[in-house]
Amino acid sequence: MISVAVDTMGGDYGEKPIMQGLVQALREKAFKAILVGNEKRLKPLIPNDLMQYISFEQADEIFPMEESATEALKHKQSTIYKAVELVREKKAQAVVSAGHSGATMSLATLRIGRVKNVVRPAIATLMPNTHSKTLFLDVGANVDCKSEHLFQFGVMGEAYAKVLMNIAKPRIALLSNGEEETKGNELTKESHLLLKQLESFVGNAEGRDIFNGSIDVLVCDGFSGNVILKACEGTATAIFKILKSEVKQSLLASLGAMLMRGVFSKLKKHIDWQEYGGAPLLGINGCVIISHGKSDARAIKNAMLQALLFSESNINKVIEDELAKYDK
Amino acid sequence: MISVAVDTMGGDYGEKPIMQGLVQALREKAFKAILVGNEKRLKPLIPNDLMQYISFEQADEIFPMEESATEALKHKQSTIYKAVELVREKKAQAVVSAGHSGATMSLATLRIGRVKNVVRPAIATLMPNTHSKTLFLDVGANVDCKSEHLFQFGVMGEAYAKVLMNIAKPRIALLSNGEEETKGNELTKESHLLLKQLESFVGNAEGRDIFNGSIDVLVCDGFSGNVILKACEGTATAIFKILKSEVKQSLLASLGAMLMRGVFSKLKKHIDWQEYGGAPLLGINGCVIISHGKSDARAIKNAMLQALLFSESNINKVIEDELAKYDK
Numbered sequence: 001m002i003s004v005a006v007d008t009m010g011g012d013y014g015e016k017p018i019m020q021g022l023v024q025a026l027r028e029k030a031f032k033a034i035l036v037g038n039e040k041r042l043k044p045l046i047p048n049d050l051m052q053y054i055s056f057e058q059a060d061e062i063f064p065m066e067e068s069a070t071e072a073l074k075h076k077q078s079t080i081y082k083a084v085e086l087v088r089e090k091k092a093q094a095v096v097s098a099g100h101s102g103a104t105m106s107l108a109t110l111r112i113g114r115v116k117n118v119v120r121p122a123i124a125t126l127m128p129n130t131h132s133k134t135l136f137l138d139v140g141a142n143v144d145c146k147s148e149h150l151f152q153f154g155v156m157g158e159a160y161a162k163v164l165m166n167i168a169k170p171r172i173a174l175l176s177n178g179e180e181e182t183k184g185n186e187l188t189k190e191s192h193l194l195l196k197q198l199e200s201f202v203g204n205a206e207g208r209d210i211f212n213g214s215i216d217v218l219v220c221d222g223f224s225g226n227v228i229l230k231a232c233e234g235t236a237t238a239i240f241k242i243l244k245s246e247v248k249q250s251l252l253a254s255l256g257a258m259l260m261r262g263v264f265s266k267l268k269k270h271i272d273w274q275e276y277g278g279a280p281l282l283g284i285n286g287c288v289i290i291s292h293g294k295s296d297a298r299a300i301k302n303a304m305l306q307a308l309l310f311s312e313s314n315i316n317k318v319i320e321d322e323l324a325k326y327d328k
Numbered sequence: 329m330i331s332v333a334v335d336t337m338g339g340d341y342g343e344k345p346i347m348q349g350l351v352q353a354l355r356e357k358a359f360k361a362i363l364v365g366n367e368k369r370l371k372p373l374i375p376n377d378l379m380q381y382i383s384f385e386q387a388d389e390i391f392p393m394e395e396s397a398t399e400a401l402k403h404k405q406s407t408i409y410k411a412v413e414l415v416r417e418k419k420a421q422a423v424v425s426a427g428h429s430g431a432t433m434s435l436a437t438l439r440i441g442r443v444k445n446v447v448r449p450a451i452a453t454l455m456p457n458t459h460s461k462t463l464f465l466d467v468g469a470n471v472d473c474k475s476e477h478l479f480q481f482g483v484m485g486e487a488y489a490k491v492l493m494n495i496a497k498p499r500i501a502l503l504s505n506g507e508e509e510t511k512g513n514e515l516t517k518e519s520h521l522l523l524k525q526l527e528s529f530v531g532n533a534e535g536r537d538i539f540n541g542s543i544d545v546l547v548c549d550g551f552s553g554n555v556i557l558k559a560c561e562g563t564a565t566a567i568f569k570i571l572k573s574e575v576k577q578s579l580l581a582s583l584g585a586m587l588m589r590g591v592f593s594k595l596k597k598h599i600d601w602q603e604y605g606g607a608p609l610l611g612i613n614g615c616v617i618i619s620h621g622k623s624d625a626r627a628i629k630n631a632m633l634q635a636l637l638f639s640e641s642n643i644n645k646v647i648e649d650e651l652a653k654y655d656k
Binding site: 129140144175176177184186188207208209210211212221222223226227228229230232233234235236237238239241242243247250253256257258259260262263266 | 456457458468471510512513534535536537538540552554555559560562565566567569574575578580583585587591598599
């Protein structure tokens with residue numbers, strides 16, 4: 001049975017949503033959860049019939065959000081440190097944390113280590129598109145990238161799409177400011193040439209292609225990925241805010257909005273990141289799922305299920321073997 | 329009276345929307361328009377009473393969209409080349425083009441030249457936010473930037489906000505992947521240190537801040553700016569597409585959507601780039617407005633009015649003087 005180390009104290013809302021999400025996940029699928037945190041506080045949150053799946057790892061320190069990720073190694077009593085150690089010591093196959101993502105990333109890289117042949121692990125996230133989902137990476141692990149990193153992100157993204165999204169022939173694209181091969185900055189032009197080695201590489205794509213279903217995996221440097229992610233969230237938030245304030249000013253429109261309630265909630269569900277679990281850190285010799293700090297129970301449940309699927313799969317072997325092909 | 333050189337053939341939909349937009353602008357404000365294109369085809373599109381404001385500059389070649397911007401100097405008979413020449417020869421103060429933006433940019437830089445002290449001109453665009461508008465630059469002129477360029481974008485953006493958006497104390501921010509000064513890639517960390525010299529600099533901002541009204545000007549490199557712009561367009565398009573397809577499946581929701589029609593059209597107007605005219609190319613020794621290839625008459629009208637405001641102002645003098653301060 002897969003063991004998942006759960007950082008119970010990292011999220012913005014404390015232990016409750018994390019434990020609720022865990023309980024929901026355990027009702028769907030059997031696995032072992034090692035809860036890293038304060039046993040006394042956690043125990044009352046677990047129904048008796050699920051206790052057989054639970055063990056505890058005492059840790060009382062929350063890694064501070066304002067702390068720099070480079071300090072992560074010093075906080076040996078933090079929940080995130082101890083959770084990562086469980087994977088390092090092979091007591092768990094996966095770790096799920098809604099805490100300081102920089103710390104999680106740096107601990108994962110330094111303590112668990114990388115998959116063989118991987119130069120830089122990358123944070124991958126699933127974005128909704130009009131048809132289904134697009135895998136987008138890197139969204140923040142590496143703010144300064146070289147072309148060889150972007151090439152490896154392409155290989156890792158392809159592996160994720162094939163193994164975990166069940167796409168036989170995923171379409172891998174490189175983010176640029178135009179579709180033509182000649183478009184882009186120095187980094188993307190160089191990366192384009194390397195990515196051409198991949199059979200599944202379909203060329204450059206633009207920001208809008210994340211959402212129109214024309215690609216399955218979009219590769220970029222971690223700076224662009226991160227700013228885009230937040231700009232898109234900002235766009236959606238602004239649209240709904242403007243809509244709401246306009247609706248308030250008209251009785252007819254309010255009635256209309258009521259009739260459209262079902263549609264709005266379907267839309268919200270479709271574009272809501274909480275539905276998509278967390279962001280896997282690809283290239284780590286284990287499974288590390290980074291959840292949003294503001295995750296609710298549903299997001300945590302989905303992150304747990306994602307961790308299980310990842311851990312049951314052979315994705316890291318696929319990444320290692322694929323990269324070995326191009327090392328020659 | 330201000331003279332505007334109009335590239336009548338650059339847009340994706342030919343001369344018609346451009347001429348319609350011009351006529352609408354002339355009905356609002358008196359100015360001289362030099363129409364660069366085919367006089368025979370253009371003349372019938374102008375009402376007799378407006379003919380006094382019009383002159384013609386014959387040009388029959390459309391600069392091809394698939395051509396590289398570096399070829400722009402060779403196409404001396406193209407409408408965009410001839411329109412730019414009119415500004416170079418001081419026969420016009422401004423040029424408006426919905427054609428090949430790369431060609432417009434490179435011709436403007438090479439033929440009209442830069443404002444004194446400007447190293448790299450930048451394309452600035454107005455983005456809707458929940459309160460009013462955010463000026464966002466560079467959105468594509470410079471895909472590879474140095475920190476001194478980003479610093480200058482800050483100065484130019486500040487000048488535009490003060491002079492043309494009438495914001496006495498604009499809040500200038502630098503796009504990064506976190507608000508803390510230590511966040512960012514090498515370029516943004518260096519740029520942050522330079523931008524701190526500006527009194528109006530409020531620090532780093534994230535992608536979402538474009539839309540929440542917390543800043544007035546957002547500075548970034550042209551690659552990030554361009555991909556973000558398109559990703560945000562993509563987000564909005566996807567939201568409306570999903571909404572539409574969900575509405576179609578429910579009679580009640582369709583009724584709701586009908587009742588909300590007024591609200592939707594207000595929202596559309598608020599977030600529609602066509603309302604915002606074109607994107608000024610800041611740092612050129614004249615006024616160059618780059619319009620979207622898919623501009624309708626309204627977008628062209630707004631671009632014309634924007635060109636007039638720009639040309640009547642002293643913005644280029646302000647940019648020159650401000651940059652001189654920091655040159656010391």
